[in-house]
Amino acid sequence: MGISVLENLQIVRSVIFKPKEFWNEQKQHKSPKKNLFFSYFVxxxxxxxxxxxxxxxxKNNNYYADFALLKSLREILLFTLQYFISVFFTYHLMKTFGGVKNKSSARRLVAFSLTPFLLVSIITGLFQFLYVVDALGLYSFYIFWVGAKELLDFPERKFEKYALIxxxxxxxxxSFLSVSLSKLLTAYL
Structure with missing residues (x-):
């Protein structure tokens, strides 16, 4: 059993509008209730x-379902790869900067900090002419910073370097995944 739709909506609202309180609450729970990837991210x-x-x-007058399907598969692949690669680097960079390695915290940081990018992708996916809204996805970095500060154990002088790197x-x-997968999609067509 995963998290219900209503619970996911409440989590999204908390992550976006009250990130400090959200991360403080996450700090109280040492591990997520369920598998975060399948219950929240997917x-x-x-x-x-x-x-x-x-x-x-x-958008297309000819209603080409194959191109639309490929484009949605690109998004799935992009965000799935982003999640797993980011968890890997977030986790392994902890030790490099003198922090305590914590895989559960790395997963939570990545999953919840990608929320603004996912929400922006919903908007720009439906209304492609609103591509300028993509800039709002950068809010993810603030959410990551606040979450890392709350969840991770670092010497004070090393935290800023860790978070920034x-x-x-x-x-x-x-950026690399997005460009590469777009090139792959256009090469297929």
């Missing part, structure tokens, strides 16, 4: 995929 990703499919399908690595990964 349902949001499914909504993104549906939004991208519908946006692309309805991890955010830059994750941003580079997202």
């Amino acid at each position: 349902p949001l990703l499914a909504v993104v995929a549906i939004a991208v499919f519908l946006g692309e399908f309805l 991890t955010i830059l690595v994750n941003f580079f990964i997202f």
Whole structure:
């Protein structure tokens, strides 16, 4: 059993509008209630995929379902790879900067900090002309920073370096994956 839709919506609202309180509450729970990837991340990703499919399908006059399907699969692949690669780097960079390694915290940081990117992808998937809204996804970095400060155990002088390097690595990964998968999609067509 996973998290219900209503619980996911409450989590999304808390992450976006009250990140400090949300992370403080997460600190009280040493481990997530259920598998975070399947109970929280995948349902949001499914909504993104549906939004991208519908946006692309309805945009074209010819209603090419295959291109819309490929574009939604690209989003699924992009965010799934981003999640797992980001968890890997977030976790392994902890020790490098003198922190205590905590895989559960790394998973929570990545899953919840990707929430703004997922929400923005829903909007831009449905309404592609609103691509400027993509800039709002950068709020993810603030959510990551606040969460890392709350959840992770670091010497004070090393935390800023860890958070900054991890955010830059994750941003580079997202950019690289996004461009690569877009090139792959256009090469297929």
